[in-house]
Amino acid sequence: MESSGGLTAAQDAHLDLRSSPGRSDLSGLYHLGRTLGRGHFAVVKLARNVNTGQLVAVKMIDKTKLDVMATSHLLQEVRHIEMRRSLMRVQHPNVVRLYEVIDTPTTLYLVMELAEGGDLYDYILRHEGGVAEGTAKRHFAQIVRAVAYCHQLHVVHRDLKPENVVFFPQQGAVKLTDFGFSNLFQPGMMLATSCGSLAYSAPEILISVCVYLGQSKQASQS
Numbered sequence: 001m002e003s004s005g006g007l008t009a010a011q012d013a014h015l016d017l018r019s020s021p022g023r024s025d026l027s028g029l030y031h032l033g034r035t036l037g038r039g040h041f042a043v044v045k046l047a048r049n050v051n052t053g054q055l056v057a058v059k060m061i062d063k064t065k066l067d068v069m070a071t072s073h074l075l076q077e078v079r080h081i082e083m084r085r086s087l088m089r090v091q092h093p094n095v096v097r098l099y100e101v102i103d104t105p106t107t108l109y110l111v112m113e114l115a116e117g118g119d120l121y122d123y124i125l126r127h128e129g130g131v132a133e134g135t136a137k138r139h140f141a142q143i144v145r146a147v148a149y150c151h152q153l154h155v156v157h158r159d160l161k162p163e164n165v166v167f168f169p170q171q172g173a174v175k176l177t178d179f180g181f182s183n184l185f186q187p188g189m190m191l192a193t194s195c196g197s198l199a200y201s202a203p204e205i206l207i208s209v210c211v212y213l214g215q216s217k218q219a220s221q222s
Contacts, residue, residue, distance in 0.1 A: 032045045060107055061109075062107060094174065098111070098112050155182055164178045
């Protein structure tokens with residue numbers, strides 16, 4: 001998903017509610033604003049909850065453009081995030097929250113926690129000279145905690161990359177997002193699907209190993 005960077009307080013205050021008037025398919029619950037990111041099948045927009053005023057990110061997925069594999073990835077993302085919500089009373093502080101899913105015949109809306117600080121890819125570009133070691137350690141430790149939490153639920157992410165790590169400056173946190181390639185595993189179970197982003201693939205995927213251990217692959221990506 002291409003990102004348009006983080007949000008400033010001024011940008012938050014000037015949410016353009018006129019950009020998407022009368023979205024009856026959102027049941028009158030959210031006013032949609034500017035576009036935050038765009039991908040092959042989805043657009044992420046800034047939105048405001050009509051009842052509470054809370055700012056959120058709404059991932060709008062055009063189901064009419066999805067092929068069979070993309071549909072499978074979408075269902076996996078929703079199923080695994082919903083599973084985390086049902087199994088854990090308290091949401092992990094380093095995994096992006098999914099507030100609700102609104103399904104229509106043509107579009108699936110994922111209403112998610114808003115990452116005001118953009119993603120790690122943009123962060124790296126903004127800090128070409130590097131960051132302090134202590135800062136890098138804090139960010140990395142939070143990513144590791146998020147991955148460990150997923151593994152406790154027997155979920156492997158399988159697409160760890162800077163674009164899927166987002167910043168929450170007000171919380172002092174970075175969080176893991178986008179579980180479209182995730183899968184369930186049992187300890188010792190071998191996985192066989194070659195997936196994820198090529199530039200960040202684990203070595204065993206690049207050398208065409210037919211099967212791999214989900215947790216081992218995740219560790220090598222990390």
